[in-house]
Amino acid sequence: MRALILSVAIAALAACQTPAPTPEPAPMPTPTPSAACAVLDSRDWSAWVNRMPGPDATPTLHVTGKVDLPNPGYTVTVRDGPADRSAQPVQQIIIETVQRSGMFTQAVITADVRYTGPVIAPSYRAIRIMCGGRQLAEITDIPDVH
Numbered sequence: 001m002r003a004l005i006l007s008v009a010i011a012a013l014a015a016c017q018t019p020a021p022t023p024e025p026a027p028m029p030t031p032t033p034s035a036a037c038a039v040l041d042s043r044d045w046s047a048w049v050n051r052m053p054g055p056d057a058t059p060t061l062h063v064t065g066k067v068d069l070p071n072p073g074y075t076v077t078v079r080d081g082p083a084d085r086s087a088q089p090v091q092q093i094i095i096e097t098v099q100r101s102g103m104f105t106q107a108v109i110t111a112d113v114r115y116t117g118p119v120i121a122p123s124y125r126a127i128r129i130m131c132g133g134r135q136l137a138e139i140t141d142i143p144d145v146h
Contacts, residue, residue, distance in 0.1 A: 037132025038097035040108060041068040045137045047127045049119055049144045059119040063093050063127055065137065066110050073104035078115040081130060088125040095131040 045065035074097050081092030129137040
C-alpha cells in the first residue's frame with residue numbers, strides 16, 4: 001500500500017512541474033568606444049598633396065574622412081603624428097575624441113574629419129589614421145594635385 005501511495009505522490013509531483021522557460025537569445029552587443037577613442041567606425045578616407053603653384057604657395061597634405069561617434073556630445077580634433085624616416089614615409093594622422101560634459105541623446109552620429117598640414121617628403125608611402133593607439137584606416141593612394 002505504501003508503494004502505491006508513494007507512486008501516486010511521485011506521479012502527482014511530476015505532473016505539477018512546469019518546464020523551465022526557454023532562455024531568449026542574448027542581444028547583439030552595441031559597439032562601445034574605448035576610453036582613449038570614442039570612434040565606433042570610420043569610412044571614406046582620402047588623401048592628396050596640393051602642389052598648386054602661386055605666390056607664397058607651399059605644398060600641403062590634405063586628409064578627409066568620416067567617423068561615427070556614440071553621441072553628439074563628442075568633439076573631434078585632428079593633428080599630425082609621427083612619420084617614419086624613410087624616403088617615402090608613412091605619416092600618421094591622430095584623431096582625438098573628447099566627451100563634453102552634460103546629457104546627450106545616445107544616438108550614433110557621423111562627423112566629418114579634415115586635416116591640412118605641411119608636406120614632409122616628396123611623396124608618401126601611406127597615411128595611417130590613428131585613434132587611441134589603434135589604426136582606423138590606411139590610405140596608400142595619395143595623388144599630387146598640380
